[in-house]
Amino acid sequence: MKDNNSKFVGFYHYGVILTYLSVAAAITGCILSVTVGAVWGVVCLLISGLCDAFDGAVANTRKNRTEEDKKFGEQIDSLSDMISFGFAPVMIGVGLGMTRWYFIIIYCVYVLCALIRLAYFNVTEEVRIKEGAGKRTSYEGLPVTNVAVGLPVFYLVATIFTGELLPAQFGIMAFCYMLVAFLFVFRFTMPKFGVKKLLITILIITVIILTLVALRYTVLDAPVF
Numbered sequence: 001m002k003d004n005n006s007k008f009v010g011f012y013h014y015g016v017i018l019t020y021l022s023v024a025a026a027i028t029g030c031i032l033s034v035t036v037g038a039v040w041g042v043v044c045l046l047i048s049g050l051c052d053a054f055d056g057a058v059a060n061t062r063k064n065r066t067e068e069d070k071k072f073g074e075q076i077d078s079l080s081d082m083i084s085f086g087f088a089p090v091m092i093g094v095g096l097g098m099t100r101w102y103f104i105i106i107y108c109v110y111v112l113c114a115l116i117r118l119a120y121f122n123v124t125e126e127v128r129i130k131e132g133a134g135k136r137t138s139y140e141g142l143p144v145t146n147v148a149v150g151l152p153v154f155y156l157v158a159t160i161f162t163g164e165l166l167p168a169q170f171g172i173m174a175f176c177y178m179l180v181a182f183l184f185v186f187r188f189t190m191p192k193f194g195v196k197k198l199l200i201t202i203l204i205i206t207v208i209i210l211t212l213v214a215l216r217y218t219v220l221d222a223p224v225f
Contacts, residue, residue, distance in 0.1 A: 015062045018052070019073075093173055113181035157212070
């Protein structure tokens, strides 16, 4: 199959722009996590998650897509997820100071589970489509993109602890990485949300995060950033 008439390999149109922005946010988050502060890595993770939530819906608005275009979108989305939700979250932990040898083991387990989850999804999705299955309504295991929801919540809880209580902060974040890694590969059924339910979920998550921020500032007297 030949690509389009572009002088560059790949596809460059609005259907993939959110995927590219997700990667850009992830790379920015990796750098900011270790140079400015882990909180900015969390912010960038949320941006990546928001981009990923709607990239499929945006791509599907394009008409008369070629098979090559569709396959490219599937591949680039998976590769993007590995960067944005497989590797970038690790840099948040590094930015927090979780750099001892046992944290490295936790990071390796987390990234490997994310990699396995993505590869398994790609294979099973290809088989499912070849068998003529209809629109996907659920997932097996936790999609890696969901770390964009879980990690910020754990981060807000963990960073209440500072100074002499720093081990508690590290312990909570380590538990977060191990729990999410386990859910990536644990076989359970998770429903897939449409755009409407996705918007409701995002609203609920936003309320939870803002509530935690408000509690930190007003009740717990913990730093917001």
